Amino acid sequence: MGNSANSGKGSVGNFFSGVGTEFKEIGLTFTQGDWKTKVSYLIMGFGPLMRKQFLRGIAYLAVEVLFIWYMAGFGWHYLKDFTTLGTVARVMNDDGTFSYNDNSFLILLYSLLTIIVIFAFLVVWRMNLKENRNEEKLLAAGKKLGTVKGDLYSLLDSHFDKTLLALPVLGIFVFTVLPIIFMIFIAFTDYDANHQPPTNLFTWVGLENFKNLFSFGTTGLGSTFLTVLAWTLIWAFFATFLTYFCGMGVAIMINRKGIKFKKLWRTILVMTIAVPQFVSLLYVYKMFASDGLVNSYLMKWGWISSAIPFWQNPTLAKIMIIVINLWIGIPYTMLITTGLLMNIPEDLYESARIDGATGFQMFKSITLPYMLFVTGPFLLTQFTGNLNNFNVIFLLTQGGPQSMKLSNNAGYTDLLVTWLYKMTINDTNYRMAAVLGIMVFVVTAVISLVVYGMLPSVRDEEGFQ
Amino acid sequence: MGIKAKRTLGNTITYIVLIIISIIWLFPFVCLFLQSLRSYNEGGGGMVEYLLPKQFSLDSYKFLFSQDSQFVRWYLNTLVIACFVAVLQTIVVLCVSYALSRMRFKGRTFLMRFWLILGMFPGFLTMICLYFLLKQFGLTQAGAIPGLILISVASSGMGYYVTKGYFDTIPKALDEAARIDGASRARVFLTMIIPMSKPIIIYAALVAFMAPWCDYIFASYVAFGYSDSYNVAVAMQRWVWTSDYQGYFTRFCAGGMLVAVPITILFICLQRYYVEGVTGGAVKG
Numbered sequence: 001m002g003n004s005a006n007s008g009k010g011s012v013g014n015f016f017s018g019v020g021t022e023f024k025e026i027g028l029t030f031t032q033g034d035w036k037t038k039v040s041y042l043i044m045g046f047g048p049l050m051r052k053q054f055l056r057g058i059a060y061l062a063v064e065v066l067f068i069w070y071m072a073g074f075g076w077h078y079l080k081d082f083t084t085l086g087t088v089a090r091v092m093n094d095d096g097t098f099s100y101n102d103n104s105f106l107i108l109l110y111s112l113l114t115i116i117v118i119f120a121f122l123v124v125w126r127m128n129l130k131e132n133r134n135e136e137k138l139l140a141a142g143k144k145l146g147t148v149k150g151d152l153y154s155l156l157d158s159h160f161d162k163t164l165l166a167l168p169v170l171g172i173f174v175f176t177v178l179p180i181i182f183m184i185f186i187a188f189t190d191y192d193a194n195h196q197p198p199t200n201l202f203t204w205v206g207l208e209n210f211k212n213l214f215s216f217g218t219t220g221l222g223s224t225f226l227t228v229l230a231w232t233l234i235w236a237f238f239a240t241f242l243t244y245f246c247g248m249g250v251a252i253m254i255n256r257k258g259i260k261f262k263k264l265w266r267t268i269l270v271m272t273i274a275v276p277q278f279v280s281l282l283y284v285y286k287m288f289a290s291d292g293l294v295n296s297y298l299m300k301w302g303w304i305s306s307a308i309p310f311w312q313n314p315t316l317a318k319i320m321i322i323v324i325n326l327w328i329g330i331p332y333t334m335l336i337t338t339g340l341l342m343n344i345p346e347d348l349y350e351s352a353r354i355d356g357a358t359g360f361q362m363f364k365s366i367t368l369p370y371m372l373f374v375t376g377p378f379l380l381t382q383f384t385g386n387l388n389n390f391n392v393i394f395l396l397t398q399g400g401p402q403s404m405k406l407s408n409n410a411g412y413t414d415l416l417v418t419w420l421y422k423m424t425i426n427d428t429n430y431r432m433a434a435v436l437g438i439m440v441f442v443v444t445a446v447i448s449l450v451v452y453g454m455l456p457s458v459r460d461e462e463g464f465q
Numbered sequence: 466m467g468i469k470a471k472r473t474l475g476n477t478i479t480y481i482v483l484i485i486i487s488i489i490w491l492f493p494f495v496c497l498f499l500q501s502l503r504s505y506n507e508g509g510g511g512m513v514e515y516l517l518p519k520q521f522s523l524d525s526y527k528f529l530f531s532q533d534s535q536f537v538r539w540y541l542n543t544l545v546i547a548c549f550v551a552v553l554q555t556i557v558v559l560c561v562s563y564a565l566s567r568m569r570f571k572g573r574t575f576l577m578r579f580w581l582i583l584g585m586f587p588g589f590l591t592m593i594c595l596y597f598l599l600k601q602f603g604l605t606q607a608g609a610i611p612g613l614i615l616i617s618v619a620s621s622g623m624g625y626y627v628t629k630g631y632f633d634t635i636p637k638a639l640d641e642a643a644r645i646d647g648a649s650r651a652r653v654f655l656t657m658i659i660p661m662s663k664p665i666i667i668y669a670a671l672v673a674f675m676a677p678w679c680d681y682i683f684a685s686y687v688a689f690g691y692s693d694s695y696n697v698a699v700a701m702q703r704w705v706w707t708s709d710y711q712g713y714f715t716r717f718c719a720g721g722m723l724v725a726v727p728i729t730i731l732f733i734c735l736q737r738y739y740v741e742g743v744t745g746g747a748v749k750g
Binding site for chain 2: 156157158160164167169172175178180182253256258259265267268270276280284286291293296336340384416420433434440445448
């Protein structure tokens with residue numbers, strides 16, 4: 001990933017020169033090819049079929065037939081409205097019922113699908129040309145072409161990757177890639193509660209939503225966005241590093257020589273990983289509610305006169321979330337660091353002890369550098385994971401306490417993702433939810449890129465080996 | 466003070482700290498257990514201001530298994546989802562990991578980078594679009610169970626890191642030797658790599674099995690308003706958050722116990738594999 005930033009410019013250049021070579025190849029294939037190859041430019045798979053490569057020929061031909069059938073029967077109807085996202089939502093019939101015409105949602109989604117299908121078709125078309133050229137070359141050299149059996153066997157051998165990856169890649173495309181592209185486009189439309197298909201249309205609005213997010217006027221989301229963003233970063237920082245150091249501390253204690261029942265201690269801690277979070281976190285939430293167990297006992301013992309507003313006071317709620325996250329997070333770090341701590345060579349500590357180092361000094365100059373070196377990537381994934389840590393926030397506070405000072409139902413403990421969720425579910429404000437989603441991506445990507453480059457284990461792979 | 470005395474003191478302090486930590490960690494679960502056994506005669510099954518029930522009873526558990534409650538159905542829904550997801554997701558992850566670890570094909574690095582970037586988008590962003598897609602296939606409301614399985618499995622290929630890291634540690638020379646003997650890639654994968662990967666398969670299946678028990682967000686969206694398709698998380702969440710359902714608090718605790726106990730036992734039995742998986746994954750990044 002670190003290299004990708006450097007090679008970014010190079011790959012753009014490569015891309016263009018690659019496109020240039022492709023066109024040249026396409027031209028060469030045509031001028032040097034025989035008539036079978038030339039017909040294949042129009043009728044895909046014609047060449048292979050004439051050369052008795054039936055499986056490949058039929059496959060290419062089928063792709064072309066399917067593509068034409070898809071475009072004529074389906075794709076084109078949506079693609080032609082892509083620029084407007086529809087003009088007439090519904091018309092009233094004579095008998096007072098409505099019949100629905102254009103649905104912006106469908107137009108946008110299927111247009112994007114169609115654009116991708118066209119690209120995919122072009123790729124297959126190019127493969128079809130390559131196949132023709134290849135066959136011609138092989139025949140000219142007096143070699144035999146492959147058999148159907150050989151083709152099928154290669155799917156289990158040299159082309160086994162295609163067999164393995166076909167379904168997973170298709171699944172990711174339909175259920176991740178397409179939806180993400182769709183939502184990125186939604187960020188440039190006015191799709192919200194007032195523009196809900198099929199009753200209403202939505203349309204392109206350019207960068208309006210982004211301007212709205214960064215405008216600090218009375219109607220803009222600017223100040224709320226900054227508040228939520230700041231808390232998201234603060235939360236991710238504390239959630240990551242506090243759990244990291246506390247978890248390591250617990251691991252060191254359990255690893256200590258002379259401590260018995262090591263397995264028991266670990267098992268007790270691991271309970272919070274095993275018990276589903278919706279059970280444990282919801283229960284803890286209720287424990288600290290104003291009529292919950294903690295407040296009741298504190299009042300009964302006369303320590304406080306009125307309930308502590310654990311979840312109503314913004315600052316308290318934030319602290320509570322971070323503390324309760326320790327309860328969830330320490331066991332993970334403990335599990336991960338236990339084994340690693342035991343890998344540190346014992347003689348390092350021995351010689352430090354002979355030099356009269358205290359426990360803390362040894363931790364600071366031996367344990368910590370080693371651990372930071374080894375667990376650098378882990379810390380990074382933890383950090384980005386915490387930026388998007390939906391469960392802890394949502395099960396505890398649902399983003400609350402809310403305030404009139406924050407717009408769009410944001411609360412003081414809302415992370416960007418929980419706010420996004422509320423916008424989608426409660427407000428059906430999809431346009432702003434999409435913009436927020438892009439912002440989350442930007443924040444995650446920037447932090448990942450910057451930190452990844454700084455990681456000692458990436459800069460200096462040999463460091464501790 | 467001699468070295469020995471110092472060490473004893475240090476150990477004593479460590480024990481005390483560990484005992485305090487254990488109490489903090491177990492306290493909520495003990496409370497949950499005690500509350501689930503509280504009789505309806507006290508506080509009508511709502512929240513009360515004391516810990517130890519005055520009258521123990523199995524009222525809440527009986528309710529969950531009675532005709533008035535769909536708890537058994539919700540439980541089975543979740544179990545079905547969890548089992549299918551565990552099996553299918555493991556298969557998908559194994560296939561992707563093998564291809565990425567062992568085979569060198571055009572677009573391999575592109576695919577890995579592309580998936581890495583995709584992973585930086587928040588999952589909820591695509592919720593409405595996914596809902597729509599599922600609806601097209603008739604997999605919402607009444608069909609929510611297969612729908613949720615499909616969604617979990619379809620995108621699971623991107624979670625290949627840990628398994629691929631494990632495959633990378635199996636020497637390639639083994640593959641080469643078998644291939645020289647005439648075994649195909651598929652044969653190597655099925656008869657050599659898979660049997661050698663038992664720990665990582667158990668890890669992958671365990672993680673996949675546990676996830677659906679916590680799935681609240683998407684499950685509630687897909688099954689919206691159709692209580693036959695709820696999973697335990699969606700259904701029991703409603704008990705806690707809807708204040709008219711105050712009486713359901715002990716039922717929530719009882720249901721929570723029924724969910725937590727089997728999963729915890731399973732987890733603790735397979736803990737070894739889990740630790741191996743997360744540690745390997747953490748160091749590799």
